[in-house]
Amino acid sequence: MSGQSKLSFDGGWEYSAAPQDTSMMQLEKQYGLFIGGDFVAPEEGGYFDTVNPATEEKLASVASATDADVNRAVKAARKAFEGPWSKMSAADRGKYIFRIARMLQERSREFAVIESLDGGKPIRESRDIDIPLSAAHFFYYAGWADKLQYAFPGRSAQPLGVAGQIIPWNFPLLMAAWKIAPALACGNTVVLKPAETTPLTALKLAELIRDADLPPGVVNIVTGAGETGSAIVQHDDIDKIAFTGSTAVGRSIQQSLAGTNKKYTLELGGKAANIIFADAAIDQAIEGIVNGIFFNQGHVCCAGSRLLVQEAVADEVIQKLKDRMETLIVGNPLDKNTDIGAINSSAQLERIESYLRLGQEEGAEMHQSSRSVPDAGYWCRPTLFTGVAQSNRIVQEEIFGPVLAIQTFRTLEEGVTKANNTPYGLSGGVWTDKGAKIFKMTRAIRAGVIWANTFNKFDPTSPFGGYKESGVGREGGLHGLSAYARLENRA
Ligand code: NAP
Ligand code: MG
Numbered sequence: 001m002s003g004q005s006k007l008s009f010d011g012g013w014e015y016s017a018a019p020q021d022t023s024m025m026q027l028e029k030q031y032g033l034f035i036g037g038d039f040v041a042p043e044e045g046g047y048f049d050t051v052n053p054a055t056e057e058k059l060a061s062v063a064s065a066t067d068a069d070v071n072r073a074v075k076a077a078r079k080a081f082e083g084p085w086s087k088m089s090a091a092d093r094g095k096y097i098f099r100i101a102r103m104l105q106e107r108s109r110e111f112a113v114i115e116s117l118d119g120g121k122p123i124r125e126s127r128d129i130d131i132p133l134s135a136a137h138f139f140y141y142a143g144w145a146d147k148l149q150y151a152f153p154g155r156s157a158q159p160l161g162v163a164g165q166i167i168p169w170n171f172p173l174l175m176a177a178w179k180i181a182p183a184l185a186c187g188n189t190v191v192l193k194p195a196e197t198t199p200l201t202a203l204k205l206a207e208l209i210r211d212a213d214l215p216p217g218v219v220n221i222v223t224g225a226g227e228t229g230s231a232i233v234q235h236d237d238i239d240k241i242a243f244t245g246s247t248a249v250g251r252s253i254q255q256s257l258a259g260t261n262k263k264y265t266l267e268l269g270g271k272a273a274n275i276i277f278a279d280a281a282i283d284q285a286i287e288g289i290v291n292g293i294f295f296n297q298g299h300v301c302c303a304g305s306r307l308l309v310q311e312a313v314a315d316e317v318i319q320k321l322k323d324r325m326e327t328l329i330v331g332n333p334l335d336k337n338t339d340i341g342a343i344n345s346s347a348q349l350e351r352i353e354s355y356l357r358l359g360q361e362e363g364a365e366m367h368q369s370s371r372s373v374p375d376a377g378y379w380c381r382p383t384l385f386t387g388v389a390q391s392n393r394i395v396q397e398e399i400f401g402p403v404l405a406i407q408t409f410r411t412l413e414e415g416v417t418k419a420n421n422t423p424y425g426l427s428g429g430v431w432t433d434k435g436a437k438i439f440k441m442t443r444a445i446r447a448g449v450i451w452a453n454t455f456n457k458f459d460p461t462s463p464f465g466g467y468k469e470s471g472v473g474r475e476g477g478l479h480g481l482s483a484y485a486r487l488e489n490r491a
Pocket of ligand 2: 050051052053117118119197198199
């Protein structure tokens, strides 16, 4: 085994380490703000560190943008909008977006490594999901750029102007792609702010956009904390705000936009239920549950953080789930065997741990896998709670960690009632052998996306977004395109 460390299962299996090569990665020690086509120093905000949550080591320092920097970025975006970008033919705009997509594919492994280092997610996820899906979004929207008259028949689609975009840390590059690609396809220019803990792939995307020769100012990327996001929301010369993040911040953004002319879309939290009927293919469902809540550390807004299992198969499902949890490898995100990587930040780990305490205080029974986790870094073993009540906070509130709350139900109606009984409505999953039951459930569950006999599957052509407190508007597909256009009836 050439002296490499081994991951050993308590059950007796052993996996040799399968480290991802990182030699292709190029990171600067310090990053400025990407404004007007170049990296520039912040006017007064200074720099902050971004760390690897698996080791707590510093990766780079990045600029903290203040109001003055956001103002510079908005001015650059306005100039590009009024200048080259809106004067260019739609076909040419499309070519630039295609170029970004192709270059992202060419550099995909470097982006995957940096995503895993900065955010803590397993390389398997960043390599197989985040980066390919990001490229797919650019490809998809590039294709629409010169076909808007077919996207919206009988209407003309005009760009809105400058879009301000604020994204979270759980899918850093993918969220940037979801936001930038449709905005550019409709002829807008953008100012994007990545999350404080995961700025690096957005900054690498800025380098790529510069290398793709996009006209300066079409895409501007400003790093910083919540105040930077707030400066974007408050800026007078922004025409549209696209936000993905927590419901609390989304609500405050909605309040501050009330009474302005700014259009907005908000993608917020979720508390999705995976609903398993007794006639489901149980082993397949177990994999769906594991994929839905444990992979990516549960850092997924549409995570299947609740399990509703029909009473007749509850004991079987819970036992199989516990057995499967014992086989999940928690550890080094850059090892290709790893199933569950690092929790994104110490603050998020504290938040998850406070919910673990709360669940027990509420009277639920907690079960965690017995596997070991590394000493340094932020980690949480896969965890499930049984014996929970519908009113418990661990059933109602988003935890955003690898924590599953399990309830049972007897009839389809009871399953629907329990599934719908939270403030959220982003996603859901139904597992059954019967097509008719799938149709009944998908009509009755109030959620933007419902998967049947699978979970967490994404495609750029399909719209995504929530009911109730999960958000306003849709991203992806034609719906996501219309969110960046002013549609006027053709005379
Ligand atoms: P968050 O605190 O709401 O932050 C999201 C983004 O907004 C970050 O860039 C953040 O900057 C910025 N921000 C913070 N305060 C702000 C303010 N007052 N005004 C403007 N911007 C502000 O959420 P998070 O903790 O990063 O992400 C986790 C949450 O996102 C979860 O609740 C999850 O469900 C949700 N989410 C939803 C979707 C979806 O599509 N519905 C997708 C992914 C995540 P800092 O990073 O500097 O704080
Ligand atoms: Mg980081």
